[in-house]
Amino acid sequence: MTSAYLDLIRIRFLMMLAYRVNYYSGIVIYTINIGAYYFLWEAIYGEQKLLAGFTLAQMTTYVAVSWMARAFYFNNLDREIANEIRDGSVAIQFIRPYNYLFVKLMQGFGEGLFRLLLFMGPGLAIVCLIFPVKLPTDPGVWGIYVVMLLFSFLINTQINMLVGLFAFFVENNEGMLRMKRVVVDLFSGVIVPISFFPGWLAVTMKWLPFQAITYLPSSVFTGRTSGDEVWQVFGIQLIWFFVLIIPIAWVWRQARTRLFVQGG
């Protein structure tokens, strides 16, 4: 059974490899985005040395690593799941001897592996050449960052699954999918680090899972979070990973009893 899941990772990885040209332009797009925000932040800092606990050098690194982390953890599982529910092919998945959600996770992981090796990796290297990004020198930071990045992927995938599964209840959830994408980008801290948010919003964010996707790992990477605090933020990621399993399992149970296929 495990080997079947491993094969799913392999197949998706190879599938992505066939379309790798798409991702070369992806690297350029992300570099452009990072560039735009680099110049913006430079102008925002102006004469000021420190804003919301970030120096300009840290902010440059934060922007670069956050966008490149997004290059890795981003996937369209939500849309894939919603489409399979809408066109009814999910019915076939139900009768197959595997867990549909695990299959999706594995496919997402195959895609993530591809994105890590051919998108995030080279992208980060290019960005480091163009912009003054300061990579951490402590191998321990790299180690914990890689682990946290994995959990970024898992938590983002969980949110994608949850939103995708809503197609069981609302027929057409295209708008919801788009809304989710915007909300995740904003609240995860890719656009602005959460410590810049006004007080009430920053407090709200502490109680939501989005910060675990980008803000927490990137803060560790830039060295803004260090020492024992690192374990604390990693703990937050772990907690969210386990907490999010509950609604997914619940929605999945509910969903199976109300599947109806539109059109067929």
Next chain:
Amino acid sequence: MFYWSLAMEYIKNYAKTKLTYRADFWVELLSDLLFQGINLIFILIVFQHTPSLGGWSEAEVIFVYGYFMVPAGLFGAFFNIWNFSERYIVKGEMDRVLTRPAYNLYQVLLENLDPPSLFGSLVGLIIMVISWGDLGLAFNLMDVLMMAVFTVGSVLIYAGLFTSLTAISFYSDAPTGILPLMYNISNYGRYPVNIYNKIIRFLLTWLLPFAFVGVIPASYFLDKDHEGLSSLALLTPVVGAVVLAIGLTIWNHGVKRYRGAGS
């Protein structure tokens, strides 16, 4: 007249399909606005930490952003052919379009209308009016006229650029990813261009004139002249006409090369 009635029929059709999924329509509208608004939220958050951005005050930057939303919304409503290559070239739907007696690009655009995008324009106008008051700018009727002229110019720039880029699919059927690339570059234009380095600034003003879809025409209305930008503003409709002419030429040339799909 014929083209007008055609547009009306397509809009009626659009309304009918949308009314089937009513709840979703509203969510889509909201998510569209949020998508546009994310940069505005960025500006608002950032100005809590700094008084000025490259010499521009918060109200000025928001004003520029409001202006940007007006042409962007119009453009989004009438030009929604991001999947042109896939739908019309790869699947061969262009065959159907070309056999009909109306200009092909016009038909393609009408088949893909996205009126909810107009809400963005409305929000942009509201933002402009509010920051107009904040900035204490004088108002006269001439401004309304200039606003209309600039908006048309900006929409033409967008339309021209993206028409020429979409037309690339006539020459190469491989996905190039150049459209999202351009879309991302267009984001540069909504902020004051003087914060970028010289190369990007030149690029945004003369080669990919996205600065004419945001900061340049908007600065015409502002009192303070930032590095001579407002004198460039009057060029907006000219640049628009030139870019559109280039776009249509590339498109018309491309359509002649269209061969249809196998099946």
